[in-house]
Amino acid sequence: MDSVLRWLLKLTVALSIIISSTASAQAPMEKANRARGTVxxxxxxxxxxxxxxxxxxxxxxxxxxxxxxxxxxxxxxxxxxxxxxxxxxxxxxxxxxxxxxxxxxxxxxxxxxxxxxxxxxxxxxxxxxxxxxxxxxxxxxxxxxxxxxxxxxxxxxxxxxxxxxxxxxxxxxxxxxxxxxxxxxxxxxxxxxxxxxxxxxxxxxxQILRRQGRARLSLGTKISMFNFSDSNVTITPMPWVLLGVDVFPSEQRDWYMNFSLGTTSIPNEFNGTQISSRYATRLLPKYSNLIQPEIFGFVGFEYFQISGNAGRVFTSSGKQSGGDLIAAITDEDTEDRFDSTVLTLGVEVQLARMTRIGVFVGRMLHLRDDTLFGSDYHLYGVEMGVSL
Missing domain, CATH: 3.40.50.10610 (ABC-type transport auxiliary lipoprotein component)
Known part of the structure; x- marks a missing residue:
C-alpha cells in the first residue's frame, strides 16, 4: 500500500511539473497573440x-x-x-x-x-x-x-x-x-x-473631451452605512439622492471640484438633507481619454442634518450605561434632530466621463461621544452617478 501511495505521489508531482512547464511555455505565446491582435x-x-x-x-x-x-x-x-x-x-x-x-x-x-x-x-x-x-x-x-x-x-x-x-x-x-x-x-x-x-x-x-465647457451637471446616489462598535445599535443604511455640478478649472481635466445637494428619507426611520463639496484628482491614466476608465481620488466635506430614530442614536449617545442608550433611542421625547460635518476620503472610477462608481469612508467631526464607533472612520459606503 505504501508503495502505491509513493507511486501516486511521484505521479502527481510529475504531472504538476509538466503542467506548470507547459503553462509557462504557453505564456509567451499568449502575450505574443495579444500583442499581434492589438497591432x-x-x-x-x-x-x-x-x-x-x-x-x-x-x-x-x-x-x-x-x-x-x-x-x-x-x-x-x-x-x-x-x-x-x-x-x-x-x-x-x-x-x-x-x-x-x-x-x-x-x-x-x-x-x-x-x-x-x-x-x-x-x-x-x-x-x-x-x-x-x-x-x-x-x-x-x-x-x-x-x-x-x-x-x-x-x-x-x-x-x-x-x-x-x-x-x-x-x-x-x-x-x-x-x-x-x-x-x-x-x-x-x-x-x-x-x-x-x-x-x-x-x-x-x-471638443468631446472637453465637453464644450468646464462645468457639467451630475445626478447620483449613494448609500451610507455607520460603523458602530455596539452590535445592538444599528441604523438602516441611508440611501441619498444627489444633484450637483462638476467644475473643471483645467483644460486637461486633471482635477475637478464638485458641489451637490442631497436628500434621504425612509418612513418611520429618518429624514435628512446634506450639502457637500469635494476635490478630486485623476490618478490613472496620465492623460484624459474616452476609451480607458479614469480613476480619481477625492477628499471632501459634507454637512448633513437628520431627524427621526437615526437622529436619536447620536443625540442619546452620552447615555452608555446599561440599557439607557436603547431606552433613549426608543423614547419619543428624546431629541431626534442631529447635524454634523463629515470629512470623506474615497476613490471613484469614471467611464467615458458619463458614468461613475466609487467607494468612500468618512469621519464625523462633531460628536458627543466617540465610543459609539469601533474605529477612526465612522461611516462608509458606495456611490454611483451619471453626468448630464
Missing part, C-alpha cells in the same frame, strides 16, 4: 483612416470630370497579416464611394478582373489579372477605369498608394495618390457618412 486592430483603424482621407480629398478635388464606373480591385495589405484586413478595407472603401458621390467614382465589382486568368488568341496566350487584359476586363463590364489600392508598412509609417488607370489599350494612369500616417498616431475616427478633414476631426474629438 492588427490598430492597423484596421489606421487603414480605414487613410481611406477616409483619400475619399475626402476626392470629394474636394474629383479625379474624374464626370461620374464614371470604376472597377475597384482587391486591396493589397501589408505582408504578414491575414485577409481579414483586406476584406475590411475593401468593404469600407465601397461604403465610402457609395455614400460620397462627389468623388465621381461609381464602384463596380468585377470578380474576374481581380483574379489571375489566362486569355488565348491567335497572337498568343496572356496570363495576368483580368483587369490587365482588355479583352477580359471589357466583357460585360462598362467600367472605363480601374482603381488599385495597396497599403505597406515602411519603418514607422503606414503608407497608402492609389492609382486610377484607364481600361483602354493605353492603360493611362489618370490619377495617383500617396498618403502616409505614423503608426503611433491615433486614428481620426471620422464618420463614413460625413467626412471631414483631419484637423476638423481632431477638433471634434477635443
Amino acid at each position: 492588427a486592430m490598430k492597423l484596421h483603424l489606421l487603414g480605414a483612416d487613410l481611406l477616409d482621407e483619400l475619399v475626402y480629398r476626392w470629394t474636394k478635388n474629383p479625379p474624374l470630370a464626370q461620374k464614371s464606373d470604376v472597377m475597384v480591385m482587391n486591396i493589397e495589405g501589408p505582408l504578414g497579416l491575414n485577409s481579414n484586413l483586406n476584406a475590411f478595407l475593401e468593404n469600407h472603401l465601397f461604403r465610402l464611394l457609395i455614400q460620397h458621390e462627389k468623388s465621381n467614382i461609381v464602384p463596380v465589382h468585377c470578380p474576374l478582373c481581380s483574379v489571375t486568368t489566362a486569355y488565348s488568341s491567335p497572337e498568343g496566350t496572356i496570363i495576368g489579372k483580368g483587369a490587365d487584359i482588355p479583352k477580359v476586363s471589357g466583357k460585360g463590364v462598362n467600367a472605363r477605369y480601374a482603381l488599385y489600392v495597396d497599403l505597406s508598412i515602411e519603418r514607422s509609417l503606414l503608407v497608402l498608394r492609389s492609382r486610377l488607370v484607364s481600361l483602354d489599350e493605353q492603360r493611362r494612369v489618370v490619377q495617383a495618390e500617396t498618403i502616409a500616417t505614423d503608426s503611433g498616431s491615433p486614428p481620426s475616427l471620422r464618420k463614413p457618412d460625413s467626412l471631414v478633414s483631419v484637423k476638423e476631426a481632431r477638433e471634434e474629438y477635443e
Whole structure:
C-alpha cells in the first residue's frame, strides 16, 4: 500500500511539473497573440483612416470630370497579416464611394478582373489579372477605369498608394495618390457618412473631451452605512439622492471640484438633507481619454442634518450605561434632530466621463461621544452617478 501511495505521489508531482512547464511555455505565446491582435486592430483603424482621407480629398478635388464606373480591385495589405484586413478595407472603401458621390467614382465589382486568368488568341496566350487584359476586363463590364489600392508598412509609417488607370489599350494612369500616417498616431475616427478633414476631426474629438465647457451637471446616489462598535445599535443604511455640478478649472481635466445637494428619507426611520463639496484628482491614466476608465481620488466635506430614530442614536449617545442608550433611542421625547460635518476620503472610477462608481469612508467631526464607533472612520459606503 505504501508503495502505491509513493507511486501516486511521484505521479502527481510529475504531472504538476509538466503542467506548470507547459503553462509557462504557453505564456509567451499568449502575450505574443495579444500583442499581434492589438497591432492588427490598430492597423484596421489606421487603414480605414487613410481611406477616409483619400475619399475626402476626392470629394474636394474629383479625379474624374464626370461620374464614371470604376472597377475597384482587391486591396493589397501589408505582408504578414491575414485577409481579414483586406476584406475590411475593401468593404469600407465601397461604403465610402457609395455614400460620397462627389468623388465621381461609381464602384463596380468585377470578380474576374481581380483574379489571375489566362486569355488565348491567335497572337498568343496572356496570363495576368483580368483587369490587365482588355479583352477580359471589357466583357460585360462598362467600367472605363480601374482603381488599385495597396497599403505597406515602411519603418514607422503606414503608407497608402492609389492609382486610377484607364481600361483602354493605353492603360493611362489618370490619377495617383500617396498618403502616409505614423503608426503611433491615433486614428481620426471620422464618420463614413460625413467626412471631414483631419484637423476638423481632431477638433471634434477635443471638443468631446472637453465637453464644450468646464462645468457639467451630475445626478447620483449613494448609500451610507455607520460603523458602530455596539452590535445592538444599528441604523438602516441611508440611501441619498444627489444633484450637483462638476467644475473643471483645467483644460486637461486633471482635477475637478464638485458641489451637490442631497436628500434621504425612509418612513418611520429618518429624514435628512446634506450639502457637500469635494476635490478630486485623476490618478490613472496620465492623460484624459474616452476609451480607458479614469480613476480619481477625492477628499471632501459634507454637512448633513437628520431627524427621526437615526437622529436619536447620536443625540442619546452620552447615555452608555446599561440599557439607557436603547431606552433613549426608543423614547419619543428624546431629541431626534442631529447635524454634523463629515470629512470623506474615497476613490471613484469614471467611464467615458458619463458614468461613475466609487467607494468612500468618512469621519464625523462633531460628536458627543466617540465610543459609539469601533474605529477612526465612522461611516462608509458606495456611490454611483451619471453626468448630464
